[in-house]
Amino acid sequence: MLSPEDNEILTRVGPGTIMGHLLRRYWTPALLVSELPLPGGDPVRVRLLGENLVAFRDLNGTVGLIQENCPHRGASLYFGRNEGASAAPTTPGAGICGLRCPYHGWQFDVDGNCIDMPSEPATSSFKDRVKAKAYPVHESGGLIWTYMGAPDTMTPFRDFGTESLPPEYVSAGKTFSPCNWVQAMEGNLDTSHISWLHQFNAIDDIPDDGSDKPGYLSVDMSWKIWRHDRAPRLEVHDTWYGYRYAGIRTTPNGHTHVRITGYCVPYMTTVASIPFRARLSMFVPIDDENCWRINAVAQPPRNPNGYGGGHELFDVTNYPYVKRTFGGIRGRRWTAENEYEMDRAAQRTETFTGIPDFNSQDLMATESMGPIYDRSQEHLGTSDRAVIRMRRILLGAARALAAEGTKPPALAGDGHDFTTFRSAEKILEPGEDWRILGTDDDPTVQEAVFATGQN
Known part of the structure; x- marks a missing residue:
């Protein structure tokens, strides 16, 4: 369990909070590129780390992320006009442009500079002394990322592989x-x-x-093993970016099966897959009580020789849940308000929860804890080792930064290669070390990545 004080530090992310200060040292996904598809298109509200912002793509195609409230009298710039300045051309790629407040016409460019103040005398220089808070952005992998820390602490973008991702794989x-x-x-x-x-x-x-033998198993067999051994043993291996952990199960035939998931500070995971993968699953705070669950392809699919039958996790035989797409903003059909469409009869005879959507089963579990769970009530066991380790890393890094200015872990610019952040799954050969799986030392990774020159 955590103390109430630790739980407060862990969960509060707004300006001035200890954890919020840590999170602002990392490039953070703000929204999808698909939300701002066209130059001069409609602005989009963005709430991130407890701050209300508005994003827009100006007539030149450049993305801006600025404070929502106009610095003049506070009207929302979400209702603003995305256009050229009054003395500038209004065609794409031509001249000065930005978001104009609907209240008095003040206009701000993507860097937050006030570029037009038509309600003031033409001779006034007042606009040169007014600036909206603006954050730098970077487009990569179908996401628009932002850096919300102090400008003098900004580090390079962390490239998990999205910078060189072929367009056909961007999702x-x-x-x-x-x-x-x-x-x-x-x-x-x-x-x-x-x-x-x-x-x-x-x-x-x-x-x-x-x-069910040493080597790479099928997706069907993976699900059968989860069901066969329902009390996995956990081992956690620390890395420069956070850790990798193995859920170790015994197969029906008595072999050792491992599912290896990675955690990268502060909110990135990559979940186990056969034989390995680098799909990012991120949990980005909107504020203290709400978050975005964001998924993105970081590298082209790596599945040499059709390991796992060439199937993804949800391609298991007899899959009873609703098939869903994973791109774009995914709507919520299954929510707490409709009890996630839980079917008690199906729970008794067909599925463990009676909830007909796989992801909504996870959502039910975490949302039913309440907006912020009081972890001082917990009773943790050996299967919670990875969760415990994540909390310790975050709390330690946040406190060290606040108390001593200690540089946070897993920042770009230290010579680390973030494309090595991968998960894996396999039935182990006798004496095989699970810590090698999915790394650059794994022969399967070398076959798929290095031999083809894809990395």
């Missing part, structure tokens, strides 16, 4: 969740729940396909 999506970002993220760092929350009875009817 990003997000789901709103009305709960604190940490409790949402803890679900991704909890391997034991897949043996319970996501279970369905028809797994028992999937035939043995012969992949």
Whole structure:
């Protein structure tokens, strides 16, 4: 469990908070590129780390992220006009342009500079002394990222592979969740729940396909193993970016199966997949009580020789849940208000929860804790080791930064290669070390990445 003080530090992210100060040292996904598709298009509200902002793509195609309230009298710039300055051309790519406040016509460019103040005398220089708060942005991997820390602390963008991602693989999506970002993220760092929350009875009817042996198994066999061994053992291995942990299970044939998930400070995970992958799952705070669950492809799919049958996690035989797409803003059909469309009859006879959507099972679990769960009430076990480690890393880094100015972990510019952030899954060979799987030393990674020159 955590003390009430630690729980407050861990969960509060607004300006002036200890954790908020830490989070602002990292480039953070603010919105999807698809939300601002065209130059001169409609602005978009963005609430991030407890701050109300507005994003827009100006007539030149450049993205701005500035404070929502106009510095003049506070009207929302979300209702503003995305246009050229009064003395400038209004065609794309031509001259000065920005977001004009609907109240008095003051206009601000993507850097927050007031570029037009038509309600003041033409001879006035007042506009040169007015500036809206603006944050730098970077487009990569279908996401618009921002840096909300002090300008003199800004580090290079952390490239997990999105900078060189071929256009055909660019995919990003997000789901709103009305709960604190940490409790949402803890679900991704909890391997034991897949043996319970996501279970369905028809797994028992999937035939043995012969992949329960050392090596790469099928997706069907992976699900059968989760169901067979429902009390995994956890091992956590610290890394420069955070850690990787293995959920270790015994297969029906008595072999050792591992699912390896990575955690990168402060809110990034990559969930186990056969044979390995680098898809990012991020839990970005909107404020203390709400977050975005954001997924993005970081690297082209790596599945040499069709390991896992060439299937993704949800391609399991007899899958009873609703198939969903993962790009764009994903709407919420299943919510607390309709009890996630839980079917009690199905819960008794077909699925463990009776909730017909896989992701909504996770949402139910984390949202039903309340907006911010009081972790002083917890009773943690051995299966919670990865969650405990994440909390200690975040609390330690936040306190060290606040007390001594200690540089946060996992920042770009220190010579680290973020494209090595990968997950993995396998049935181990005798004596095989799970810590090698999914790393640059893994022969399967070398086959897929280095031999083809894709990295």
